Amino acid sequence: MTSRRLFDKIQGITISHVTKTYGSIYAVRDVSLDVIGGELLVLIGPSGSGKTTTLRMVNRLIEPDEGSISIDGQDIRGHDPVTLRRNMGYVIQQIGLFPHMSVRENIGLIPRLEGWTRDDINARVDELLSLVALPPEVFSGRYPQELSGGQQQRVGLARALAMDPPILLMDEPFGALDPILRMQLQDEFAKIKEELGKTILFVTHDIEESFKLGDRIAIMRDASLDQVGTAYELIFHPESAFVADIVDANKKYKHVDTMCVGDVAYALDDDHLLDGRMDSKDALSSMHEHDIEVALAVEGGEIIGLVNALSLYRDAQGRLRDHAFEPLIFDANDSLPAALSEMKAHGIPMAVVTSRDGQPTGIISMNETLLRLV
Amino acid sequence: MVPVDTLTNATIQHLTLTYGALFFSVVTAIPLAILSLFSKRLSNAVLTLANLLQAIPSFAVVAIVVPLLGIGFTPAVIAIVVRALLPIIKNTYIGLKDIDASAVSSARGLGLTEWQIIRYIRLPHSYPAMFAGMKFAAILANSIAILTAIIGSGGLGSVIFSGLSNLNTDKIIAGSLPTIGIAIFIDVSFTLLERVITPRTHS
Amino acid sequence: MNIIDRIMDVWELQQLTQRTVEHLTMFAIALVVASIVGIIVGVIVYRRFRVATVLFNVLNIAETIPTLALLVLLLPLLGLGMKPTIVTSIIYSILPIARNTYTGLTSVDKEHILVAEALGLSDSEILRKVRFPLALPLIAGGIRIALVFTMGVVTLGGLIAAGGLGAPLQTGIQLYDKDIIIVTGLWVGLLALILDSVAGMIEHRLEVNRDGTR
Numbered sequence: 001m002t003s004r005r006l007f008d009k010i011q012g013i014t015i016s017h018v019t020k021t022y023g024s025i026y027a028v029r030d031v032s033l034d035v036i037g038g039e040l041l042v043l044i045g046p047s048g049s050g051k052t053t054t055l056r057m058v059n060r061l062i063e064p065d066e067g068s069i070s071i072d073g074q075d076i077r078g079h080d081p082v083t084l085r086r087n088m089g090y091v092i093q094q095i096g097l098f099p100h101m102s103v104r105e106n107i108g109l110i111p112r113l114e115g116w117t118r119d120d121i122n123a124r125v126d127e128l129l130s131l132v133a134l135p136p137e138v139f140s141g142r143y144p145q146e147l148s149g150g151q152q153q154r155v156g157l158a159r160a161l162a163m164d165p166p167i168l169l170m171d172e173p174f175g176a177l178d179p180i181l182r183m184q185l186q187d188e189f190a191k192i193k194e195e196l197g198k199t200i201l202f203v204t205h206d207i208e209e210s211f212k213l214g215d216r217i218a219i220m221r222d223a224s225l226d227q228v229g230t231a232y233e234l235i236f237h238p239e240s241a242f243v244a245d246i247v248d249a250n251k252k253y254k255h256v257d258t259m260c261v262g263d264v265a266y267a268l269d270d271d272h273l274l275d276g277r278m279d280s281k282d283a284l285s286s287m288h289e290h291d292i293e294v295a296l297a298v299e300g301g302e303i304i305g306l307v308n309a310l311s312l313y314r315d316a317q318g319r320l321r322d323h324a325f326e327p328l329i330f331d332a333n334d335s336l337p338a339a340l341s342e343m344k345a346h347g348i349p350m351a352v353v354t355s356r357d358g359q360p361t362g363i364i365s366m367n368e369t370l371l372r373l374v
Numbered sequence: 375m376v377p378v379d380t381l382t383n384a385t386i387q388h389l390t391l392t393y394g395a396l397f398f399s400v401v402t403a404i405p406l407a408i409l410s411l412f413s414k415r416l417s418n419a420v421l422t423l424a425n426l427l428q429a430i431p432s433f434a435v436v437a438i439v440v441p442l443l444g445i446g447f448t449p450a451v452i453a454i455v456v457r458a459l460l461p462i463i464k465n466t467y468i469g470l471k472d473i474d475a476s477a478v479s480s481a482r483g484l485g486l487t488e489w490q491i492i493r494y495i496r497l498p499h500s501y502p503a504m505f506a507g508m509k510f511a512a513i514l515a516n517s518i519a520i521l522t523a524i525i526g527s528g529g530l531g532s533v534i535f536s537g538l539s540n541l542n543t544d545k546i547i548a549g550s551l552p553t554i555g556i557a558i559f560i561d562v563s564f565t566l567l568e569r570v571i572t573p574r575t576h577s
Numbered sequence: 578m579n580i581i582d583r584i585m586d587v588w589e590l591q592q593l594t595q596r597t598v599e600h601l602t603m604f605a606i607a608l609v610v611a612s613i614v615g616i617i618v619g620v621i622v623y624r625r626f627r628v629a630t631v632l633f634n635v636l637n638i639a640e641t642i643p644t645l646a647l648l649v650l651l652l653p654l655l656g657l658g659m660k661p662t663i664v665t666s667i668i669y670s671i672l673p674i675a676r677n678t679y680t681g682l683t684s685v686d687k688e689h690i691l692v693a694e695a696l697g698l699s700d701s702e703i704l705r706k707v708r709f710p711l712a713l714p715l716i717a718g719g720i721r722i723a724l725v726f727t728m729g730v731v732t733l734g735g736l737i738a739a740g741g742l743g744a745p746l747q748t749g750i751q752l753y754d755k756d757i758i759i760v761t762g763l764w765v766g767l768l769a770l771i772l773d774s775v776a777g778m779i780e781h782r783l784e785v786n787r788d789g790t791r
């Protein structure tokens with residue numbers, strides 16, 4: 001059986017007033033949430049707050065009692081569940097892998113059911129294993145029991161990506177790993193995520209993980225949604241004591257008041273300066289090569305603007321200058337909270353930092369800054 | 375038709391054979407299972423033998439008894455015991471052995487002797503498994519007791535075999551039906567017995 | 578006469594080669610049919626808890642009926658010979674195979690089923706790709722139990738003119754010929770042990786593969 005490909009890149013997932021009860025217990029209560037195409041939205045909250053239930057309603061493992069969920073405006077109830085699920089990757093913590101199948105068979109399961117040729121399956125499996133940093137010649141023949149926890153988790157991710165689904169659902173994918181391994185996998189995943197450009201709904205218990213990976217964070221409590229926003233918004237404008245408590249705003253960010261922009265800026269070196277006239281694709285590969293997220297487009301010593309790898313990845317057409325956006329500029333000695341507020345007010349997550357003589361010396365990123373303060 | 379008193383006598387003989395053999399199986403098997411607790415070699419030997427013998431067809435066991443012990447009631451009992459013994463030993467041993475180690479060590483800590491531990495801790499713990507083994511053994515004994523008529527044990531098997539020799543359907547049915555009734559009786563009575571004897575500890 | 582000669586004597590006079598072939602033929606037919614039927618029954622009832630409970634209770638009672646009683650009660654229906662022997666073997670063997678198949682299919686970890694659903698496997702794909710392979714060790718265990726039953730019933734078949742190795746056993750007892758009894762009896766026993774250990778090895782292999790400690 002081959003399933004239709006329902007969507008390539010999606011505009012967004014709209015969760016609208018969904019409620020799910022078990023007996024008299026609300027697992028999810030009147031939750032509305034928009035996931036924007038291409039973003040990673042984190043669902044975080046205490047145990048039993050309804051995160052998993054919300055996630056599972058998106059691929060129809062659970063049907064809501066009330067409300068509806070749509071993707072690109074189409075109600076998901078209009079799709080056959082099996083077809084819908086083959087258009088979404090799903091990763092869970094721990095024993096997600098089938099013990100009676102080798103790594104190759106686990107990853108190639110759905111392609112095989114979709115009737116791919118053996119060669120196509122093998123090529124895809126090799127490609128995915130390389131993506132998750134497992135050399136195929138070593139790992140493809142192994143069975144799940146012969147893998148470490150971290151390796152199993154990578155294979156689980158590779159399997160979820162097998163059909164190149166535009167949507168990924170991840171339920172505490174790194175939850176069962178020890179802290180060091182977890183950090184390593186988070187770093188790797190953060191990179192993979194940029195390359196993939198998928199829309200991801202990600203459940204976690206770990207606030208640092210959500211700052212690190214999430215474009216936006218949705219906080220759940222007692223089956224309801226408390227607040228949705230960027231890390232910045234949650235930290236500096238928590239709408240409830242509960243949210244403030246979860247993001248630990250008071251304890252961790254007290255010292256921010258005394259800091260200045262220069263303390264947290266990334267130093268610029270030549271790799272960060274790209275000629276605005278160069279082809280966007282070349283610029284993107286140069287940024288990947290140097291492992292840079294943000295660069296400065298310059299033309300003849302003039303700053304034209306900032307460019308970031310993610311937006312280039314989504315649309316690498318034309319010249320680099322076409323993608324540059326005008327940066328905010330701060331002096332290294334400006335107060336950090338004031339700078340962050342201004343960035344927030346302009347809705348621009350990046351700014352250029354200059355020295356006294358106006359030379360660009362660094363870049364400051366709002367999310368990165370918050371992360372480094374944690 | 376089969377005369378009623380012929381059938382009654384045959385049934386009595388069959389029951390004597392079945393329950394007699396079961397009795398001997400139980401009184402041999404339980405001490406053997408307990409003894410096996412004390413010697414790894416004995417337990418290995420007993421369990422291996424039990425597993426092997428269980429795979430061998432009953433007819434072969436009944437036949438082999440003839441050159442060794444001759445024919446008649448006693449060799450028949452022995453043939454049945456050989457088969458019925460095994461499930462009881464195996465189950466009882468597993469029941470005795472398969473107990474929380476901490477229960478045994480705390481009993482030891484309370485000052486119970488090894489014998490008292492077996493008597494008051496291990497044995498009661500093994501009852502469910504032991505009774506399951508006994509039920510299985512009884513059903514097996516009932517089944518083999520028909521077969522042993524071929525080596526002169528008498529009983530309901532004789533009625534069946536004599537019916538078989540001239541294809542007398544009445545006799546075949548008259549001999550078979552009581553054995554089925556007995557089988558169901560065994561099944562039900564052991565299930566009840568199990569409930570009565572192990573009411574609280576394993577509810 | 579030395580022992581080898583006496584064994585050869587019995588072997589030839591009682592045509593044990595031919596008897597063994599008959600024996601194994603009945604055995605194989607019964608076991609294959611019982612395995613197919615048993616597995617199919619297990620698959621059919623695995624989602625129907627009520628039906629399964631009733632069915633297994635009935636089969637449990639059937640299982641307590643003495644083999645010989647069932648064998649001879651089938652005579653009026655099926656006549657003498659191989660037919661009632663094979664049918665009786667199958668009746669006894671279906672329960673362990675069907676029950677183990679049922680248990681195997683239903684006891685697969687819920688998490689595995691959930692993941693399979695989430696990946697987009699249909700119900701029949703989950704049955705074929707996840708439940709069934711994971712149930713294989715238990716199914717093999719059920720077939721092994723059935724194998725022992727079948728060996729026992731087929732041997733009894735000798736008493737109702739089905740041939741096989743039960744026939745010379747009966748002859749030996751009737752003639753009170755110790756040589757025939759011992760040679761045939763030991764041969765049947767050996768055959769049963771060999772088949773059981775082969776089945777045991779296969780079962781063990783499957784279990785080990787599932788544990789991944791290969």
Ligand SMILES: Nc1ncnc2c1ncn2[C@@H]1O[C@H](COP(=O)(O)OP(=O)(O)OP(=O)(O)O)[C@@H](O)[C@H]1O
Binds near residue numbers: 022027050
């Ligand atoms: N199948 C079910 N039957 C009954 N109650 C359920 C079921 N699934 C979930 N619940 C209840 O619904 C609530 C939300 O569960 P859910 O699994 O969505 O929580 P969660 O936020 O994912 O928690 P955790 O962080 O522990 O994974 C809990 O109170 C849970 O007990």
Ligand SMILES: [Mg+2]
Binds near residue numbers: 051053171
């Ligand atoms: Mg959860």
